[in-house]
Amino acid sequence: MAGYVVNTKAEQKEMLESLGLNSLEDLYGVVPSKALLEELNIPEGKSELEVAQEMKKIAEKNVVFKHIFRGAGSYNHYIPSIVKSVTSKEEFLTSYTPYQAEISQGILQSIFEYQTQMCELTGLDVSNASIYDGASATAEAVFMVQERKRSDMLVVDTINPQVLETVKTYCESRNVNLVMVKSKDLSVDVDDLKEKLNDTVAGVVIQSPNYYGVIEDVEAVSCLAHEQGAKVILNTNPISLALLKNAKELACDICVAEGQPLGLPMSFGGPYLGIMTATQELMRKLPGRIVGQTVDANGDRAFVLTLQAREQHIRREKASSNVCSNEALCAMTASVYCAALGPDGLKQVASNCTSNAHYLAKELSKIDGFKLISDKEFFHEFLMSCPIKAEQLVSKLAEKGILAGEVIGEDILWCCTEMNNKAEMDYLVETIKEVL
Amino acid sequence: MKLLFELSKDNRRLNLIPPCDVEQVQLDERHLRKEKLNLPQLSEVDLSRHYTELAKQAHGVNDGFYPLGSCTMKYNPRIDEEVAAHPNFLGLHPTQPIETVQGALEVLYQSKQLLCEITGMDDMSFQPAAGAHGEYAGLLLIRKYHQARNDEERVNIIVPDSAHGTNPASATMAGFKVINVPSNSEGGVDIEELKKVVGKDTAGLMLTNPNTLGLFDPNILEITEIIHEAGGLCYYDGANMNAIMGRVRPGDMGFDCIHLNLHKTFATPHGGGGPGSGPVGCKDFLKDFLPKPTVEKDSNGYHFETPKDSMGQVRSYYGNFDVVVKALTYIKSLGKEGIKEASGNAVLNANYMMNKLKKYYDVAYDQICMHEFVLTLEGLKHETGVSAMDIAKGLLDYGIHPPTMYFPLIVHEALMLEPTETESKETLDEACDVFIELHKMAHENPEHLHTAPHKCLIARPNEVDAARNPILRYVFKND
Incomplete structure (x- = not known):
């Protein structure tokens, strides 16, 4: 029997007979014969053993680096064992969107818990149940703040290029005029922002810690934007929020983040998690699923999908977004991660990231030709010059099992997390001296 | 059931991260969070029991029959999970040197080849993260195509009244106007009504076939021809692909671009509402507009390329890669006869x-x-x-x-x-x-x-x- 079909040939025959048919082909009588396919030109099916071996062989063609000093949008953090064991439970893994609340309280409650944690982390009032990733969440946030008389969207150019590319695509499709705000010394050029802000601007997107790791002066940006009636969208790193001012303290209207650092493996770019929270005022503009608390017919606490009047299955072409499936299991992962770490644990992760990055920056600076591009304060990434061709250094280090930082022009964007201890950072520095 | 927050006890915690072994850095006070961080404080056993209780209040395919129409809640094979959990997939940074991710690129390339053959398309991008996201990318292909021909008048997307809600919502997001077309008494597209709404302003048609009534539209070849004659393109919503894979292909029905739901047809689990994967595929003449990057192969192995007139990106990196690993494992298991049998x-x-x-x-x-x-x-x-x-x-x-x-x-x-x-x-x-x-x-x-x-x-x-x-x-x- 090929694949995972359960019925035996005899049962299939019996079932076909109950329908007055002879073969499975008879079920397709309505398909125009001209369109019918003779045979797929793909290999025959294989046993589980063969497939397992074949896929293992493919996996082994990849190299997993022992020492990782690269972030730039995807981060190497420790994933607690409990996180993996919870999220591999088949009940969570194999269920659909919780449309039927009565048998889905487990899923619904976990999303409600996730929403609460994201509100706590970001400081804002409401959270949705997730978007595809940090980039698409940012793009959806841009749509949320559109107003008839405000056609421009300002984006500070210190944003992650993956996010910018996505925002560009979305803006183009809806004819939103995207205007870049320049940076100076790897952070927003406030004068340029002032110049570009006026009453046709719907919102400003700023990333902090930004793509270069620098902590931006978001409060200044919020203040200027709000004076002109524009909304502020903060794109941030969720780990940093344990240590740094949150979106509320920075007076932002929407907070979006790539949730991957919260317990999700890097897995070559996905699946990831788009975190999105907003102020109460914007609640009904949030895209995607939202879970709310209510009571059941007996008056007991219950959770349901709510505010569905925003959504595509009700509103169709007038929906706030087309989002249907999101990243529910990734949201649960982030929620278990936050619960496992707790407030002190998450703060410790954030603080170790910062301390490690600053140690590495200090040690690298001692080598000739390595110099910080900006002396602004940074979180866990920093841009540094490189005395030889950056690409060349990266390949030399790759040979030694080290994934160096992301190459940006002639410079390298280094990243440290709690995974990198002193010995490992010293090894990196020694190895660099060796290969230069 | 108590919430995580109701189980929390001050100073309860797991020992997960060692203390920092370099000098602790104090960032400037003005950057630091002042607001209290209310995350739950729990022990590992608290967590384990909490989620075990939540799991009892969830219904997955493994718990029982799940005939949820249009969602294709088929069994999710264990081997697919095991393969996708290989550290050589999970541990890859997305921008690692290309020679260190040849296996990952092979996954994307092989999946593209197989799924193009199954759908009758010529090229495919795995960037979209879910079905609706794939629809959005597919509609942008159509938009780019008309723009490239300076045919800017084409602003209408025709959608039958039986369509999934995501179809009209995606069309709006992609900047189109939605024109609804009614169904006929047999549940198919009303051909006469369709003829009335097509014209110079038709950008394309979005259709799922079999449709949401579970019916295969016998006039499908005529429908796609009407659209093509009016200068529009035909978009296939792959949500119902499980009915026809291995038997009839969207490409042979006259469709120019499609999306698939790997989390439906190709047995990857739904995870309570994602992560899914919604690859967008197209015929040759549209491939220059695909999201970037696409995976190509030459004598040196696999590499990424940016399509000539790419629509750009619809999210970061290459999509929900690890979901694609599961789908590839599934397709290899089934093979050509298994797919038809399914x-x-x-x-x-x-x-x-x-x-x-x-x-x-x-x-x-x-x-x-x-x-x-x-x-x-x-x-x-x-x-x-x-x-x-x-x-x-x-x-x-x-x-x-x-x-x-x-x-x-x-x-x-x-x-x-x-x-x-x-x-x-x-x-x-x-x-x-x-x-x-x-x-x-x-x-x-x-x-x-x-x-x-x-x-x-x-x-x-x-x-x-x-x-x-x-x-x-x-x-x-x-x-």
């Missing part, structure tokens, strides 16, 4: 069930269906007062996940059933018996169904109140 049995199971149920329930369109069928309970409701919702809730007490309710919108009191090929005749027979029993109950004791379910953790929730007075987060007592 679609054939999905259709057989649906027809077998429909045939057994139609003695009791009205079928919206009584003809051979594809992988799913729609019941209309309008008559039953009129007769007994028992609605589609009541029957759905009644099923919960028997451990069966209800069918999709009140969809498609053109059928009143609709229940849409999709059994999939991974259910046995016994399961279908048992489910039919339950449906028949509920039918009897509707006549004998309707009140029992109005108040169903009776055996779940909660009774019916007050959804109106949830929307009117939204409580979207737990509020801490000390706040």
Whole structure:
């Protein structure tokens, strides 16, 4: 029997007979014969053993680096064992969107818990149940703040290029005029922002810690934007929020983040998690699923999908977004991660990231030709010059099992997390001296 | 069930991260968070038990029959999970040097080759993260195509009234105007009405075939031709691909671009609402507009390329890569005969069930269906007062996940059933018996169904109140 079909040939025959048919082909009588396919030109099916071996062989063609000093949008953090064991439970893994609340309280409650944690982390009032990733969440946030008389969207150019590319695509499709705000010394050029802000601007997107790791002066940006009636969208790193001012303290209207650092493996770019929270005022503009608390017919606490009047299955072409499936299991992962770490644990992760990055920056600076591009304060990434061709250094280090930082022009964007201890950072520095 | 926050105890914690072994850095005070961080403080056993309890209040494919129409809740093979959990997939940074990710690129390349053959397309991008995201990318292909030809007048996307809600929503997001076209009495696209709405302003048509009534449109070749003659393109919504894979291909029906739902047709798990994967595929003449980057192969191995007139990116990196690993494992397991066997049995199971149920329930369109069928309970409701919702809730007490309710919108009191090929005749027979029993109950004791379910953790929730007075987060007592 090929694949995972359960019925035996005899049962299939019996079932076909109950329908007055002879073969499975008879079920397709309505398909125009001209369109019918003779045979797929793909290999025959294989046993589980063969497939397992074949896929293992493919996996082994990849190299997993022992020492990782690269972030730039995807981060190497420790994933607690409990996180993996919870999220591999088949009940969570194999269920659909919780449309039927009565048998889905487990899923619904976990999303409600996730929403609460994201509100706590970001400081804002409401959270949705997730978007595809940090980039698409940012793009959806841009749509949320559109107003008839405000056609421009300002984006500070210190944003992650993956996010910018996505925002560009979305803006183009809806004819939103995207205007870049320049940076100076790897952070927003406030004068340029002032110049570009006026009453046709719907919102400003700023990333902090930004793509270069620098902590931006978001409060200044919020203040200027709000004076002109524009909304502020903060794109941030969720780990940093344990240590740094949150979106509320920075007076932002929407907070979006790539949730991957919260317990999700890097897995070559996905699946990831788009975190999105907003102020109460914007609640009904949030895209995607939202879970709310209510009571059941007996008056007991219950959770349901709510505010569905925003959504595509009700509103169709007038929906706030087309989002249907999101990243529910990734949201649960982030929620278990936050619960496992707790407030002190998450703060410790954030603080170790910062301390490690600053140690590495200090040690690298001692080598000739390595110099910080900006002396602004940074979180866990920093841009540094490189005395030889950056690409060349990266390949030399790759040979030694080290994934160096992301190459940006002639410079390298280094990243440290709690995974990198002193010995490992010293090894990196020694190895660099060796290969230069 | 208590919430994580209600279980929390001050100073309870896990020992997960070692202390920092370099000098602690103090960032400038003005950057630091002042607001208290209310995350739960728990032990590992607290967490383990909490989620085990939540799991008991979830219904997955592994818990029982899940005939949720249009969602293709087929069994998710374990081997796919095992393969996708290989550290050599999970541990890859997305921008690692290309020579260190040849296996990952091979996954994307092989998947593209196989899925292009299965759909009759020429190229594919895995960037979209879900079905609706794939629709969005597909519509941007259409937009880019017309723009490249300076054919900017084409602003309309035609969508049948039976379409998934995501179709019109995606069209709006992609900057198009939605034109609805009605269905004919056989449940297919009304050809005459279609002819009336096409013209110089037609950018394209979005269609799922078989459609949301579970019916294969016999006029499909004529439909796609009408659109093409008007200068529009045809977009195939792959949500219902499970009915036809290995038997008829969107590319051979006249479609120019498609999306697939790997989390439906290709057996990757839904995870309670994602992560999915919604690759967008197209014919040769559209491939220059695909999202960037795409994977190509030459004598040096695999590499990324940016299509000439790419629409750009619709998210970061290369999509939900690890979901694609699962789908590839599945396709390799099935192979060409397995794929055909799967679609054939999905259709057989649906027809077998429909045939057994139609003695009791009205079928919206009584003809051979594809992988799913729609019941209309309008008559039953009129007769007994028992609605589609009541029957759905009644099923919960028997451990069966209800069918999709009140969809498609053109059928009143609709229940849409999709059994999939991974259910046995016994399961279908048992489910039919339950449906028949509920039918009897509707006549004998309707009140029992109005108040169903009776055996779940909660009774019916007050959804109106949830929307009117939204409580979207737990509020801490000390706040």
